[in-house]
Amino acid sequence: MYQKGRAWIELNLENLRFNVQQLKKMLPKTCKLMPAVKANAYGHGALPIAKALQEMGIEDFCVASVEEGIELRNAGIAGNILILGYTHPRQFEQLVKYELTQTVVDSVYAGKMAEYGKEFRVHIGIDTGMHRLGINWMDMEAIRSIWEYKKLKVTGIFSHLCAADGKSQKEKDYTKEQIKRFELVVNQLKQEGKTGFSTHLQGSYGILNYPECRFDYARPGIVLYGLFSRLMECESREKCSNLCSATEAKLRPVLSLKTRVESVRILEQGESAGYGMAYTALSRRKIAVLSIGYADGVPREIAGKAYVLCQGKKVPMIGRICMDQMLVDVTEIPDISSGDEVVLIGRSGEEQIPAETYAEWTGSITNEVVSRLGVRLERIVSS
Numbered sequence: 382m383y384q385k386g387r388a389w390i391e392l393n394l395e396n397l398r399f400n401v402q403q404l405k406k407m408l409p410k411t412c413k414l415m416p417a418v419k420a421n422a423y424g425h426g427a428l429p430i431a432k433a434l435q436e437m438g439i440e441d442f443c444v445a446s447v448e449e450g451i452e453l454r455n456a457g458i459a460g461n462i463l464i465l466g467y468t469h470p471r472q473f474e475q476l477v478k479y480e481l482t483q484t485v486v487d488s489v490y491a492g493k494m495a496e497y498g499k500e501f502r503v504h505i506g507i508d509t510g511m512h513r514l515g516i517n518w519m520d521m522e523a524i525r526s527i528w529e530y531k532k533l534k535v536t537g538i539f540s541h542l543c544a545a546d547g548k549s550q551k552e553k554d555y556t557k558e559q560i561k562r563f564e565l566v567v568n569q570l571k572q573e574g575k576t577g578f579s580t581h582l583q584g585s586y587g588i589l590n591y592p593e594c595r596f597d598y599a600r601p602g603i604v605l606y607g608l609f610s611r612l613m614e615c616e617s618r619e620k621c622s623n624l625c626s627a628t629e630a631k632l633r634p635v636l637s638l639k640t641r642v643e644s645v646r647i648l649e650q651g652e653s654a655g656y657g658m659a660y661t662a663l664s665r666r667k668i669a670v671l672s673i674g675y676a677d678g679v680p681r682e683i684a685g686k687a688y689v690l691c692q693g694k695k696v697p698m699i700g701r702i703c704m705d706q707m708l709v710d711v712t713e714i715p716d717i718s719s720g721d722e723v724v725l726i727g728r729s730g731e732e733q734i735p736a737e738t739y740a741e742w743t744g745s746i747t748n749e750v751v752s753r754l755g756v757r758l759e760r761i762v763s764s
């Protein structure tokens with residue numbers, strides 16, 4: 382079936398390859414990537430992204446849930462798949478069946494896994510200061526005790542930084558403290574003769590801002606997709622040189638979001654359009670109805686601030702965003718008609734709308750904006 386009919390995502394896998402190489406260059410040679418392909422690869426499409434990464438030689442992935450892990454296995458992803466989050470004991474069988482690695486999220490959870498009676502591969506989460514998941518870094522006894530469960534095969538230990546993107550001294554100091562705590566735990570375990578486990582700490586901003594860390598893996602998410610969490614960082618990439626290294630990283634966005642003009646109509650002066658009569662034409666306007674809406678992940682709250690690109694020109698969104706449609710003012714585009722392509726994220730002619738701009742419109746981060754892109758959008762590899 383034709384896939385560019387209504388609304389779709391185009392994936393530029395060359396840019397993905399470029400980003401992988403950029404990130405590898407930043408890290409020590411011995412450090413491998415364990416990309417975060419959770420949340421449908423941040424909305425990009427878990428299968429096309431994971432398959433492309435596998436073809437680039439990447440063998441390790443992390444996801445949030447057992448379902449996400451199974452999806453990858455069924456699609457032929459052969460390497461290690463680490464589940465970062467919670468798996469219910471009634472899903473333990475799936476861990477075995479699909480050879481997934483489970484995070485030990487705390488000591489109680491380790492006990493439940495051990496009780497189940499089958500052998501599991503686990504990575505131990507260490508809480509070095511985020512206080513979300515993991516065993517407290519100071520509780521060496523609890524950490525050590527995981528090795529005593531004969532059914533748990535510890536193939537990794539990791540922690541997560543909670544302020545690696547921060548530019549304040551407080552955040553930098555805290556991050557350095559987290560790194561130090563994790564290193565202490567690792568060194569202690571190695572001194573005790575424990576072997577056969579890998580180590581990993583950095584996510585995207587850990588890689589960008591603390592690339593000198595020496596662990597076996599890094600877990601990039603958002604930057605792998607060529608995005609910064611905020612517009613400030615991507616804009617200042619070229620302009621400003623005295624910020625953190627995040628601003629100097631050269632990355633290329635992988636995703637474009639596109640839709641089509643469904644219908645073009647004229648609004649006479651004083652006529653309103655859309656739900657709640659939220660928009661009223663102050664003069665005679667030409668409007669286009671686009672076949673994409675909030676059910677596809679276009680945030681409803683951006684109405685009034687946002688624009689799209691049409692034939693290389695910015696055209697403003699008007700009225701309220703509907704579930705399946707939205708309206709734009711195309712008065713300035715003379716020859717627009719039903720079926721024409723419109724860009725929401727990406728490039729059109731000389732103009733472009735980065736995902737970071739969406740993040741700014743919503744007051745959120747790109748991570749949220751792209752991971753909420755809907756299942757109804759086709760994911761198409763652009764050639």
Ligand SMILES: *Cc1c(COP(=O)(O)O)cnc(C)c1O
Pocket residue numbers: 417419465541583584585586600601602603604748
């Ligand atoms: C999501 C996640 C990552 C990736 O985060 P980014 O900031 O997108 O790179 C890394 N580690 C853990 C534990 C995560 O949950």
